[in-house]
Amino acid sequence: MASGCRDCRTCTMPGVMRAMLKWSVGLAHLCTCGISWVVKRGFYRHCPQCKHLDSRHQRRRDGSFMD
Numbered sequence: 388m389a390s391g392c393r394d395c396r397t398c399t400m401p402g403v404m405r406a407m408l409k410w411s412v413g414l415a416h417l418c419t420c421g422i423s424w425v426v427k428r429g430f431y432r433h434c435p436q437c438k439h440l441d442s443r444h445q446r447r448r449d450g451s452f453m454d
């Protein structure tokens with residue numbers, strides 16, 4: 388796939404695992420009436436490339452990619 392980072396642990400996951408993760412995360416957002424989604428959006432940094440959590444990337448503190 389074109390979109391995705393090599394240093395993103397979610398992007399490098401096998402497709403089945405990613406689908407399961409997406410499903411469980413979606414369910415969690417549904418259960419909290421979107422509160423967890425708002426918290427995730429507001430308090431966590433996201434990767435501009437794949438929109439996954441920044442903390443799941445192996446990057447330097449200044450935000451630059453390892454490669």
Ligand SMILES: [Zn+2]
Nearest residue numbers: 395398437439
């Ligand atoms: Zn990613």
Ligand SMILES: [Zn+2]
Nearest residue numbers: 392395434437
């Ligand atoms: Zn990324």
